[in-house]
Amino acid sequence: MRGWGRWQAAALLAVMVALSLVMGGGVARAESNGGVRVMPLGDSITEGTQVPGGYRIGLWQRLAAGRYTVDFVGSQFNGPGNLSDHDHEGHPGWRIDQIDANITRWAQTYTPRTVLLHIGTNDVLQNYNVSSAPQRLSTLIDHITAAAPNADVFVATIIPLSNSGQEAAVRTFNAAVPGIVQSKVNGGKHVHLVDMHAALTTADLIDGIHPTAGGYDKMAATWYNALLSVSGSIGLPGSPPSGGGAIRGVGSGRCVDVAGVSQANGAAAQLWDCNGQVNQQWTSTGAGELRVYGGKCLDVANQSTADGAAVQIWDCNGQNNQKWRFNTDGTITAVGANKCLDVPNNATANGTRLAIWSCNGGANQRWTRA
Known part of the structure; x- marks a missing residue:
């Protein structure tokens, strides 16, 4: 009976650990659905203190409803069951310099395609060299873009704080963020500003620092709209761009196809009934290519820029x-x-040859992943 009791205790402990990882914080379980790799990066507001999962719940739900296939990545793991991917890089209590000390390793480990950065709140709360916090943020962004040069980095202004003195410091910090972001853009980096401070008020805070469930959902909506504004940051609705898949024409219902299943240079791209064959499997790459057969790319003939140029x-x-x-x-x-x-x-x-043309938004120019 003593052995049976020890087995029961061990089983109970295992269950409690598993629950703590889902509902509280824990080490990443590396959940993945093969989609675009998005790293939620920051402090307790990314982790979801007070509301486990935080903004990641509403963001995931919006992505799913939009038929975007996304893989949240990071070394941490928490959130409720209705958050289907619990991975993130949110660290309660951490300042900018602490995130910076680890970001190169995380970026190399998890290779994010997109980064959602909300950081600086603890610099204010801890009164940690607040005047130099913008410069620390700038350096952090440089390290992110160096470690993940093809990633889109979305940099948020930090949300309000209820304490009036701390809120004044938040506003001073936030005022520097647009200029920091613009300097990175001027340097050719894929960095984007997200005005998160304007999305919430102190009425959206549960404890003067962390959002309520409704406040986190406002953050989710703001992140989602920012992602939608940057092509490729969350891929194409319906299929993960990192893997091969068909591309279906909205107007025709037929798929982008290589004529005759040819692998010869110059083989025409055309419409054909979607059939799942290898000549309809297009893989988006970080370089912006659409590859078929592994080593062939969708190509505008002769580098033409004219309306009607063959594809x-x-x-x-x-x-x-x-x-x-x-x-x-x-x-x-x-x-x-x-x-x-x-x-x-x-x-x-079937057999209609594809071309390029001045964009007009017509059904003959719109596509979905089949």
């Missing part, structure tokens, strides 16, 4: 006529020409 496949070479940008309205822009992937004359028939 084909060619050996991937990194040139701008092989770079494509997914837009939130479903269009796909040929970066080199700044024109849209187009089905000429609104055709819907």
Whole structure:
């Protein structure tokens, strides 16, 4: 009986540990659905103090409703059952310098495609060299962009604090953030400003510091709208851009296809009934390519920028006529020409050859993942 009691105690302890990881904090379980890798990065407001999961709950739900396939990443893990991916990099009590001391390792480990950064609150709360906090933030952003140069980094102003003196410090800190972000943009970095302070008021705080459930949801909505504004940051609705998948025309219901299942340079891109074959499996890369067969890229013939220029496949070479940008309205822009992937004359028939054309938002220029 003593052995049975020890077994019961061990089992109970295991259950309690598992529950603590889901509802409280813990080490990451590396949940993944294969989608775009997004790192929520910051302090207790990212972790979700007072409301485990915090803004990540509402953000995940919005992403799912929008049919975006996203993989939250990070070394930490918490949140309720209706948050399907609990991974994050939120550390209660941490300041900018503490995040900075670890960010290179985290970025190399989890290779985020997108970073959501909300940090600086504890610098204010701890009165930790507040006047130099903007410079620490600038340095942190530099380290993020160096470790993850292809990632989009969304930098938020920090949310309000109820204490009037601390709130004054928050406003001073936040006033420096737009200039910091713009300096990174001027340097060619993929950095974006998110005005999170304006999204909440002190009425949205449960303890003067952390948001209520409703406040966290306001944060979720603000993050989501920011992500939607930057093409590629959360991929294309319906399928993970990191893996192969079909691209279906909204107007035709047919898929982007390589004619004759050819792998020859110059083989035409066309419409064809979606069939799941290898010549309809397009993989988006961090370089902006759309690859098929592994080493062939969707290509604008002869690097043309003219309306009606043919779209084909060619050996991937990194040139701008092989770079494509997914837009939130479903269009796909040929970066080199700044024109849209187009089905000429609104055709819907099998074998219709694809081209580029000035973007107009028509159904013949809109696409979804099949």
